[in-house]
Ligand SMILES: O=C(O)COP(=O)(O)O
């Protein structure tokens with residue numbers, strides 16, 4: 305029997321150039337245990353991915369700000385402080401860096417994502433002064449969010465709703481926002497492209513990166529082997 309999975313998306317199910325790796329569609333639709341998509345992306349993205357995989361939307365979005373399991377959505381993050389920080393950032397000449405009518409934040413309910421090309425020093429200075437937000441660098445964006453929510457907290461909730469022990473989950477991820485997932489899941493794997501924080505937190509650091517690493521773990525689990 306395969307274990308339930310907690311999978312990050314960007315850097316974990318993707319190719320180095322940011323495309324969804326086709327092996328996702330081979331490995332995940334028939335996975336015979338829950339698959340939780342745990343991402344920093346806004347809620348609609350993992351919901352859409354789960355739908356196109358033909359699976360129930362069991363989703364942790366916005367780094368734990370939004371959790372959806374068993375047809376129930378729970379909003380856990382409070383966007384007020386993050387939005388205030390971003391407002392100050394814009395007033396002081398910062399730019400979110402996404403262009404005009406961007407879709408990165410359009411449906412984001414509990415945090416704000418800022419491009420990695422934005423003025424990081426200014427953003428961090430304003431966030432530090434505000435005190436009640438953190439800036440999480442996923443390698444794909446800076447997420448300005450409440451420190452009270454995390455993917456790991458989200459996973460604990462999802463596990464409870466599914467009547468599973470969080471310890472039963474196998475997690476794969478690549479960055480700082482996956483550290484809390486790794487702390488909650490029973491077995492954690494960082495892909496080879498993982499950042500320092502994820503590498504340090506993982507039980508195992510894989511020899512290969514992106515979906516090559518993730519697929520190696522999933523194929524081994526599916527075959528009943530130790531990854
Ligand atoms: O949205 C991001 O910045 C990263 O997304 P991820 O958590 O799926 O890697």
Ligand SMILES: [Mg+2]
Nearest residue numbers: 312314315478
């Ligand atoms: Mg990632």
